[in-house]
Amino acid sequence: MLSLNNGVLIGVALLLGVLLFQPRLLAAPLWRATVTPLASIIGSGFLVAGPILAHTVGNWAWLAMLVLCGLGYWFGAAIRYNIVQVEPALDRQPPKLQLGLERLSELALALAYFVSVAYYLNLFAAFGLRLGDVVDPFWIRLLSTAVIAAIGLLGLLRGLSGLERLEVLVVALKLALIGGLLAVLAQVNLSAFAAGELVWAGQAHEQGWRALEILLGLVILVQGFETSRYLGSKYDGATRVRSMRWAQWIASAIYLAFLLLVTSQFSNGLPAEGGETKIIDLLRPLGTAVAPLLILTALASQLSAAVADMNGAGGLLAGASGGRLRVRLGNLVTALVAIAITWLANIYEIITYASKMFVIYYALQSLQAALCAGRQGQWLRAGAFAAGLLVALVVVLFAQPVEA
Numbered sequence: 585m586l587s588l589n590n591g592v593l594i595g596v597a598l599l600l601g602v603l604l605f606q607p608r609l610l611a612a613p614l615w616r617a618t619v620t621p622l623a624s625i626i627g628s629g630f631l632v633a634g635p636i637l638a639h640t641v642g643n644w645a646w647l648a649m650l651v652l653c654g655l656g657y658w659f660g661a662a663i664r665y666n667i668v669q670v671e672p673a674l675d676r677q678p679p680k681l682q683l684g685l686e687r688l689s690e691l692a693l694a695l696a697y698f699v700s701v702a703y704y705l706n707l708f709a710a711f712g713l714r715l716g717d718v719v720d721p722f723w724i725r726l727l728s729t730a731v732i733a734a735i736g737l738l739g740l741l742r743g744l745s746g747l748e749r750l751e752v753l754v755v756a757l758k759l760a761l762i763g764g765l766l767a768v769l770a771q772v773n774l775s776a777f778a779a780g781e782l783v784w785a786g787q788a789h790e791q792g793w794r795a796l797e798i799l800l801g802l803v804i805l806v807q808g809f810e811t812s813r814y815l816g817s818k819y820d821g822a823t824r825v826r827s828m829r830w831a832q833w834i835a836s837a838i839y840l841a842f843l844l845l846v847t848s849q850f851s852n853g854l855p856a857e858g859g860e861t862k863i864i865d866l867l868r869p870l871g872t873a874v875a876p877l878l879i880l881t882a883l884a885s886q887l888s889a890a891v892a893d894m895n896g897a898g899g900l901l902a903g904a905s906g907g908r909l910r911v912r913l914g915n916l917v918t919a920l921v922a923i924a925i926t927w928l929a930n931i932y933e934i935i936t937y938a939s940k941m942f943v944i945y946y947a948l949q950s951l952q953a954a955l956c957a958g959r960q961g962q963w964l965r966a967g968a969f970a971a972g973l974l975v976a977l978v979v980v981l982f983a984q985p986v987e988a
């Protein structure tokens with residue numbers, strides 16, 4: 585069985601790799617625009633989701649992920665509305681309230697991006713060094729600093745296009761590996777079903793208000809779609825709206841498929857604490873190729889997500905400065921701040937605040953969309969965006985980290 589699982593995993597990953605590395609696909613403008621938000625959404629969240637949601641809601645993990653994806657799409661709708669309706673007004677003489685909300689949004693998102701780039705690349709370093717059983721925080725910080733500096737230098741010298749070339753390749757690799765993992769999980773589930781052994785055993789999990797607090801803090805798992813908002817230096821509004829939708833649809837399908845297929849593995853017992861590396865221990869029994877490819881998937885996930893957020897941050901800083909700060913310099917500033925965070929802070933503690941900063945941004949964008957829709961007499965849309973604002977405020981006030 586292990587050899588069959590290894591064959592399915594490697595075979596499907598190679599087949600998808602051939603398809604995803606087709607030059608025509610890599611060069612397609614819509615796909616290149618989709619890659620940035622997709623890379624950011626399927627960052628650390630993909631491998632974190634299984635263990636964390638299992639500990640939080642047990643076998644209802646797939647339903648919790650469906651709710652999170654729906655919430656992300658709700659916030660995404662507000663941002664897409666702002667791309668179409670608010671952005672053109674900002675180029676003229678917008679009302680002070682509209683301009684003020686936009687500047688506050690940019691500030692909240694910039695702070696969140698600085699932290700997320702450091703977070704992703706610290707995890708990248710931790711996974712990379714795990715191959716050599718190195719767990720010393722000093723070496724993790726040193727390696728993450730080197731990677732942040734390299735990506736920042738690439739962003740400075742090559743700008744958005746340079747980062748995008750790296751991004752499309754890494755995302756293609758990541759999607760191929762994820763496809764292989766989903767295939768082997770499907771093979772395991774089908775084999776168990778055919779043998780009458782497929783069960784979703786009851787999994788001990790959090791209860792009541794505590795479970796809800798944790799779920800509110802997991803919006804970070806589906807964060808990343810907002811990067812489309814700040815790629816206006818290369819893509820028009822219609823392309824960014826379409827690419828954001830595609831990114832959220834693809835990411836949601838991957839998340840739901842993964843949660844549905846991995847739930848049967850929860851019955852084998854979960855590690856004591858949730859975390860990204862715990863998925864390796866959970867799925868290692870499926871085959872000898874699983875752990876190495878999971879680590880490779882994690883490395884691709886962190887790198888592509890970090891590049892996507894640096895891409896977004898560079899464009900964001902350029903827009904916030906009215907074009908006085910070029911995108912390339914924005915990439916460099918993001919890298920420098922991320923390096924400072926790496927050495928001055930415990931990234932696992934401040935990631936909770938980064939999550940809330942993202943949701944504050946979504947709240948401000950929802951308010952912006954609600955006000956704009958109200959001015960145009962679109963009361964149903966205004967009400968929907970206002971409801972999104974209220975949900976975001978609930979998240980900011982009550983969300984708690986998993987480790988708390």
